[in-house]
Amino acid sequence: MQVFKLCLMIIYKNKATLLIYIVIFMVVSSFMSSVSAKEMEDSTSFKPVKTEVAFFSDEDTPLINGFREELADVANFVDIPDETVALQDALYYREVSCIIRVPEGFTKKFMNGENVQLEKISIPNSTKNVHIDLFIDKYFNTARLYVQNMEGITQQELVRYLKKDLSETVSTEMVEDEKKTSDMASAKYSLNFFAYPLLSVIIMGMGTLMLIFNDRDLKMRNNCSPVSSTSISMQFVLGNLVFTFLSWLIMLIICLAMNFRNIFSPNTVFHIAGSFVFAFCCSGISFFIGNLTNSHEAVTAAANVASLGLSFISGVFVPQELIGSSVLKAASFTPTYWYVRANNTIADLTVFSYEALKPVLNDFLIIIGFGLAFFSASLAIRKAKTND
Amino acid sequence: MFIHVFAYRMKILLHHRETIFWTMFFPLILATFFNMALSNLGSTEKFSPIDIAVVDNEQYRQNANLRLTLAEVSEGDDRLFNLSVVSAEEADKMLKNNKIDGYIVAERPIKLVVNKSGLNQSIIKSFADNYMHTVSATENILARDPSKIQNHISSIEDRVNYIRDVSSSGAEPNTVLAYFYSLLAMACLYGGFIGVREISDIQADISPVAARVNIAPVHKLKTFLYSSMASVTIHIAEMMILLAYLIFVLKVDFGTKTALVLLTTVIGSIAGFSFGSFISAVTKKSEGFKVAVLLSITMACCFLAGMMSQDVKYIILKNAPALLYVNPANLLTDAFFSLYYYDTYTKFLTNITILTGFIVVFCTVTYLIIRRRKYASI
Structure with a gap:
């Protein structure tokens, strides 16, 4: 051999x-x-997925605070410094999926029924983006219904109504996956x-x-x-x-x-x-x-x-x-x-x-x-x- | 003398098939593989309409509002859902076979059936919740002032967009590009193979060519300088071919600052060459050993620069950012990346300055080691 x-x-x-x-x-x-x-981790009950979000607000009002509180249901807030390069890096490494900024005067204009918008920087066309967009859309569109139809509604009242509305959710059933x-x-x-x-x-x-x-x-x-x-x-x-x-x-x-x-x-x-x-x-x-x-x-x-x-x-x-x-x-x-x-x-x-x-x-x-x-x-x- | 040494060195290097393979063909082949495997990677996070079903029961047929809302979001190119209206059994079957991500049953309250907690399922839920919220808000408003009904219906119908997309910079945060940038960085550092040969070919105890060169009546440093120029020229040419292949054939986006991209490639190529010379000068073993050392260091650098997985680079960025600045592969990758991604030049300049510093250190140390070396016997 x-x-x-x-x-x-x-x-x-x-x-x-x-x-x-x-x-x-x-x-x-x-x-x-x-x-x-x-x-x-695998579970048998439905848990909504949360998206990483950096949130900056140029104003501090009850409406925005209420919004932030509700947003926490679908978002994990990530603290990053408010500097261009840091924000770009965070977005690139997917530390956050989007950056939301509330411009100054947003609440005042919103309560007056004027057209206002939040600024959002995000990964274009991503699924996580759609998730956050849907939330922002539903929060402020529901709020708008009150502003347009209840004259003189205060921010505190509005937030209270919204809190109640948002607690109404569909019932979710999870079927066991055989696989x-x-x-x-x-x-x-x-x-x-x-x-x-x-x-x-x-x-x-x-x-x-x-x-x-x-x-x-x-x-x-x-x-x-x-x-x-x-x-x-x-x-x-x-x-x-x-x-x-x-x-x-x-x-x-x-x-x-x-x-x-x-x-x-x-x-x-x-x-x-x-x-x-x-x-x-x-x-x-x-x-x-x-x-x-x-x-x-x-x-x-x-x-x-x-x-x-x-x-x-x-x-x-x-x-x-x-x-x-x-x-x-x-x-x-x-x-x-x-x-x-x-x-x-x-x-x-x-x-x-x-x-x-x-x-x-x-x-x-x-x-x-x-x-x-x-x-x-x-x-x-x-x-x-x-x-x- | 310059032309003689330069031309012959070129000839020698071009005839060395192994070096040409590793410095030019291997990166080209690897880039092609990257392109094949990674081209779809970016699309995983891209949103595509979610497949859902709604159970076609009596309540659904009566609920004109829900039908209208669902129809609205299931139309057009930017639709949210691909909707199928089916029987309860069919919906169950579709969910089981993963044909849909979930289905909606129009009961009171609306029921959503899913088989896992994913992002798509969360989106369906968010949509269905939205419907519930509108219903709840309507009840609140009409409870306070029933006369508002007409006004309210029209408010529901004109939805307002509350989001303005702002772009962070001109470029998309596309993670796939970084793989190609680090590949180009690797190819630049592979210039080290030529550097290793260059030093071996002037060390008379390592190669017969060097022994012959050493007895020639020419200043050794001059020969070295001339032949190094030939080596760097060849490597830069190879890198330009690779860059052209990446940009024109594989359509890798390098941004708009083309002149600086070319400059970075040239500096990277010189850095690779000087790195190889440095390794070759400090390790006094056979050429095989030098190549092995060079290859392991280059590969480790590329791994840490995120060539195999961007997560690695992210972990380093978070825990030991200093490590990024002593890694030539990362400096190059970041330089290409900064040109593509950032509006400012700060990051680019930092990377290029440190890289140039490395070149100076490598060249100085190499010079100090190889100068005035005499061989009493070989």
Whole structure:
């Protein structure tokens, strides 16, 4: 088993490069799981969503104070200094979704029935904006009804009426969603992200191995050794598979450790199966790339371009729902797309019947098909190269 | 002499495929991927009409007011809802299949059925509440003076807009752009690859080319200066290609201050080159090691500047803002961003001044290390 041992030794020597990807993976998954853990609160009663708002008023009147008090039902007030750059920054980083300013003389004009407006700076066309707009619109339009139809109404009276009116709300019923919502969300993200380091590590590792074995002198030396070429090939393939398996296992353990909360659900079993199938496909891709490249620099370049490219277009970094349909169509010609799709379907599964699992199994078969295609293509290239 | 060194250095660099790949093609490829993956990101917070249903029961048919109000907000391009009028069973089914965000049942009081507490659901609720408030206000007003009925109806009908949208600056606070700016910053710092080569090629104990250059009867600093000029020229040309690709092909908005954007790119390119030279001069190991150091620092800088996630930059901005000013990738990203976003030049000037300071420091240290170096034996 000299060849097999050599494979493992070469990989061991290159461990630093491969470790970088594993470290990146750990950092990102821990970051992501901590972020999504916060979003996991799920409740059975309806809670209106609040929007972050910066509120500035150039006047202090009962009407505006009443408005501010009611606005608190739909808004969280954020304190930011009233300076252009600070306001622009707050808006850019989404610290606030809009900035409302009450100009001086607003109340007086409003009570006189004149046309007045609040100033609002916001992220154009955002949904949160619509939410706040609706509120402002309903508050002042309701107030206007009183001002126009009750002569001599005071601000205090007006605010009192409005308070009563605004307490009349529709009854809200929450129906239970059958789907489990966000509980698998963080696991799903980590598992999707899994595709990137797995591809990088396997392409880099296999590429390095193949470079060394394809070296002309070394090849000639190996060919004259008293070991049959079949045995050399078999040991080489075994070495590659062991490497693929180990990389997959190490990263899988990290991934599961980061998402230990969900580890005991049946979904996890299918996630693991999916990642294993994908690891096989990665091994095919790397075998293919290894056959096409002839220098260490080329392997690094190919590993980066292939892993980043496949990951970007198929929804590894950015969720598939946010990617344009034409990009996704192109992505469906890559295995990563099917891997991510299978993961997304698995995360939403609650029933594990054959019917429910059918789309997942189909995706798995497609990934295996890609893997086999890459292996066959590489063998064809090898054959062509030997004939040259 | 200048032309000789300059021209040959150009030739050498242009023939070095690996360097050209990392400094030019890799950023171009990455920009293309960014464009594919991020082009829809901005649309997630954009408002699009909410799908709702209303149950077609007896009360709904009799409630002309509600029907009219719903019809009004479900028409036109800037409509609030995509409304379907369906039976109760159908509405239930639609909600279950996530075809709608919620449905309204015209009872007294009006009932809203949803399946989660989201922003869209809150908007539907806010709308339905509004209807209730008008009803309540009507009762209050008419209780006090029933003769106002006609007047009141006409007040309800002419709704007034109480909001005036004021723009904070000429530019939209588009977060996706920052990813491209930090990508351009990364590409500028990748000029460091050329810087590393430049220093390696004058250190006789590191490369054979350097050994040959060292025995030539030319002042070493002059050769270095000339060949550095060739390197910087190539990198600036690469950055201009990238910038053109971003602006004309990917349609990334850099704002209107084009001359300053070009200037920033040139300064960024020089900063990248001097940074690479600096790293190469202070680390006295093989070129592979120098590249690894350069790459890790560049990547860490880009990560902290928000290239992978804007949240990272925001966390730093809130907790350790000083860190933003010692990170060259961030200084560049912010410089591009300030040109696009702010009306004033204060932030831009601060960033560019600090970045220029970095260039001076890098160049001085590099000079102090490489000057007068002699090789007794290699």
